[in-house]
Amino acid sequence: MSWLFYGKIGEIVSTYDAIIIGAGAAGLMCAAIGASRNKKILLVDHSNKLAEKIRISGGGRCNFTNIYTHHDKFLSDTNKFCVSPLSRYTPNHFTELLNKYSIGYHEKTLGQLFCNNSSEDIINLLTFLTNEHKVCRKMGVSVNTIEKTLFGFNVSTTIGNFKANSLVIATGGLAIPQIGATGFGYNVAKQFNINVITPKPALVPLALSPNQLQYLSPLSGTSFLSKTAIQKINFQENTLITHRGLSGPAILQISSYWDGGVDIIIDMLPNLDIRNEINNQRPSTQQLEKFLSQYFSQRLAKSICMMIQINKQISQLSNIEINKIHEFIHKFIVKPTGTLGFKKAEVTKGGVDCKELSSKTMMSNKIEGLFFIGEVVDVTGWLGGYNFQWAWSSSFVAAQYI
Ligand SMILES: Cc1cc2nc3c(=O)[nH]c(=O)nc-3n(C[C@H](O)[C@H](O)[C@H](O)COP(=O)(O)OP(=O)(O)OC[C@H]3O[C@@H](n4cnc5c(N)ncnc54)[C@H](O)[C@@H]3O)c2cc1C
Structure with a gap:
């Protein structure tokens, strides 16, 4: 694991095992789990606040999973792609994590689990875990370019250039652009000739x-x-x-x-x-x-x-x-x-085509080391905690391979 590299004309470039772009549910979870496996991780987000969607979710109490999670509660162009990630990191795994840190929750209806207190409990937990495992978190940072090299990726950002063996795209979908949603992940996919199923608003009035x-x-x-x-x-x-x-x-x-x-x-x-x-x-x-x-x-x-x-x-x-x-x-x-469009939608359906990804690793079949997790992928859950469960499950899987 090398830490510093010399780039162009003596420029010092920090090197990581993985760079994760997007500090939402999926990015934070992947960073925390990856770093707990001794991976050196840089987590960047263009927004100044992390995990805004967790904060506003479930009326401020975050419906963080559903005990009836099953692949038939998810839409995708690739039937059953989500089966493997969902079976490797289940709602039980997430509730065990909450139990370990004494975060109270309850079932509201139809298997939907909500925090007793507030969504902040989940954000604080994920923040604590990333801090504990020394994830380098940089907020308010935009990515300018991504380049694939023989050994990994060069990522140029507004605060400098970074290198990593793995690059994880966790920038979510297009729902609620008011709080920072962008099509960044789809553009990265297109840059690498990875197919994107046309994104459309879902869970929308x-x-x-x-x-x-x-x-x-x-x-x-x-x-x-x-x-x-x-x-x-x-x-x-x-x-x-x-x-x-x-x-x-x-x-x-x-x-x-x-x-x-x-x-x-x-x-x-x-x-x-x-x-x-x-x-x-x-x-x-x-x-x-x-x-x-x-x-x-x-x-x-x-x-x-x-x-x-x-x-x-x-x-x-x-x-x-x-x-x-x-x-x-x-x-x-x-x-x-x-x-009522993306401004009022809860999620985006469509996204990075699952046929382009391995369901075992969430890595691109074409580009070694490039991962897509969470809502940016063409897996869309029903209302009721399924979308966060997908974020946790897909992140867990990717975190084993970065
Ligand atoms: C109002 C609302 C309520 C919801 N309630 C629930 C609920 O109760 N239960 C449930 O299961 N699901 C709910 N959802 C859906 C859930 O929030 C998402 O499915 C989930 O947050 C997806 O996680 P993610 O990490 O993939 O994406 P996000 O949480 O969207 O995170 C993406 C991150 O990437 C960052 N980003 C975006 N573009 C860039 C860029 N160009 N450069 C750098 N960073 C970038 C964003 O700032 C953000 O921090 C809700 C959604 C909304 C909008």
Whole structure:
């Protein structure tokens, strides 16, 4: 392990076993594990603050994993690429780490684990581990050029030139450019002729046409349990009506599968059959709107009646009208005009093509020593802690080989 090199005209160039670009979830984890294996590591990030996404995640409590982690909760052009990394570093491994450092956590719902206290607990832990193992961390540093040499990589940055045997790209995806997301990782891939699956916003609110919005936007802020579906894929969670369209966990989940063009079907009452409910109630003099407000908020019940243009006593409903109510409530058709884009997306789907990487090492098949980890890779988790688990698992794997 050599520490100093002489570059051009007597310039002293620090040399590392690995340079990791991006001090987010994946970069910090990889640096901590790599350094614990006695690797000399330089971790650089263009932002002044590290791990901003951990900080803002999970409403400030970081939904750091999901106990139901399984490859079927991930989207990728390369089916099952994530299986090997996820099996080598599991949610249990991460919770063992939290237990070791007495960081409290709890399951909120659907296997989602959150910090009891704050996301800062995870950031502090990762910072502590990188400090403990003497990772050289440089924040506010931009990379100008990367060059592959016979023995590794030359990385030129705004604070000087560095050399390393391995180069790890952990710069994440394009979601939330406001806090430093860039397409840097994709550009590095392209520099080395590594294919990138077109990055698109995922886990993102959907925009609706003015036509649909005229009925829905007055309901902005209303949330209801729903089943959102595109063909056979469906999610049963809450849908939230917003002034621009739809959001909430059920919509964010299905948005990752929405590629434009197709309709999304929303079942607004997934656990009941409204036809049976009406028939069980008959004969009744109750107005439909009042009847529906047992199942929905009053505002939503009123809008449903307006949209289907039926509001009469339950006893007076014809079978055709009951069918219309049933169709509307259980098969509400949404035709999104688009997503709200990377500014509002939680993650990026697409990214560095997994066919270009080894799932055993996360190293490029073409370029010896070049690794991609975390969200920059074409592996996208469902909502619920899966994306951080991918960051931990892919980092762990890469850290064994840098
Ligand atoms: C609002 C929000 C909430 C979320 N909540 C959750 C959650 O609760 N659970 C979950 O599993 N997932 C959640 N996610 C997704 C999760 O944050 C990401 O999947 C995860 O952070 C990806 O880790 P990463 O290290 O690959 O990328 P990032 O965490 O994005 O880190 C990338 C790092 O690279 C740096 N960087 C970027 N470009 C450059 C460049 N050109 N030069 C140098 N450095 C650069 C960035 O500054 C950043 O520090 C959330 C995302 C958002 C936006």
